[in-house]
Amino acid sequence: MARNKVIIDGDHQYDLRVLELRRGCSDGCQKYDWELSNHNIGIGLPPSNPEEIIGVILRGNIDTDTLHLYEEIGIPIIRCGNDAHPLDPRILSVIRDRRAAAKMAVQHFSDRNIQTLGFIGYQHWRGVSGESFFNAFNQYAEEAHMVCHLLQFSIVTPPQGVDKNESEEYQNWQAQFPRLQYQRNYQEFLKWVDERPKPLGILRGSDNLSARVIEMCMAANLDVPGDIAVLSYGNNEHICNNTSVKLSSIDPGVYNQGRKAIEMLYLYHQNKVRLSSRYLIPPLGVVERASTRVVQVEDPFVQKAITFILREFRTPIGVEDIARHVASSRRKLERDFKKHLQKSVGEFLKEKRMEEACLLLRTTERSIDEISRMVGLGPGETLHRNFKRSFKITPGAYRAKPDTSLQN
Secondary structure, X not given: OOOOEEEEEOOOOOOHHHHHHHHHHHHHHHHOOOEEEEEOHHHOOOOOOHHHEEEEEEEOOOOHHHHHHHHHOOOOEEEEEOOOOOOHHHOEEEEEOHHHHHHHHXXXXXXXXXXXXXEEEEOOOOOHHHHHHHHHHHHHHHHOOOEEEEEEEOOOOOOOOOXXXXXXXXXXXXXXXXXXXXXXXXXXXXXXXXXOOOOEEEEOOOHHHHHHHHHHHHHOOOOOOOOEEEEEEOOOHHHHOOOOOOOEEEEOOHHHHHHHHHHHHHHHHOOOOOOOOEEEEOOOEEEXXXXXXXXXXXXXXXXXXXXXXXXXXXXOOOHHHHHHHOOOOHHHHHHHHHHHHOOOHHHHHHHHHHHHHHHHHHHOOOOHHHHHHHOOOOOHHXXXXXXXXXXXXXXXXXXXXOOOOOOO
């Protein structure tokens, strides 16, 4: 019987990121006429039809028992994770490039003239992922001559004398744990942020944790993004679009991770890659929302113009509209803008539209005409002309190869 089935870990299959990974795997399987099916790998039982299985897609980390199980029945494992793992030399792995994401985060804050950065984690790092992400963020901040501060939240533990063996007292403590944890971390956050200069750009390693930071800022009457700009990693749209201030987040390219996993499995069976092969998936980019939509300058008129542009650049505004909004002559606004940002109002407006167009080309299947109108440029020919003039490449060619380096 020919092997033509790929199994993917079916646990948490309704999580948005899991669905995105599965969609990438499914589309990849179509290319090779393979089938994709779920199997709860964590239960420790082999699939019922191992002779039909060509490979296993495993999310996150791997344990030795799982590895031994599939080695014994001769089925290769492809791990889709955040970071390297000690068992990777015995499997195929497709890893999200968190170092590239950290560099992207530093650049994102730098472009907004935010020079003081912060990273929030826990006193006891939850795996290597958080610590390595901070180390990369800190390194790139130092290289950019920016200051990076670390806040490590403490973890609430049960009071002494509370028996963890299913006692009623322990169950009561567990019920209170989320509230107690939030209250302690909120006080730690207040003290930490009060001692830091503003504006402060904060990076957290997940969307749900970043959403809590925004809640803390709102409770402390801190302006987001004016005082605190918050950037996350993961781009779970259900979370990012439903926070008090919509959350900017780095899209890690989970769909591409799934596609690449299937491609690597195919190459393995063609003897073109071997176990221990690893591929890094670059992030797609920052999906900018309100939590970082700011550029800091001292001139109040220029700041007001920037805020207006960042809010309205998706509409067909022009330089005259911006000057009218800030109650300034076009000539004065252009002069002051150039002084503070070393670029004209029109150049800044075009830059924001091109950034948004690049993101939509990478992350959606919308037509060139739709994207052009979504970024305030009108018909698709306008985007084509501006894109070619800015980057020496057409929007269609960029979409076909989205990791192409673009230089203005």
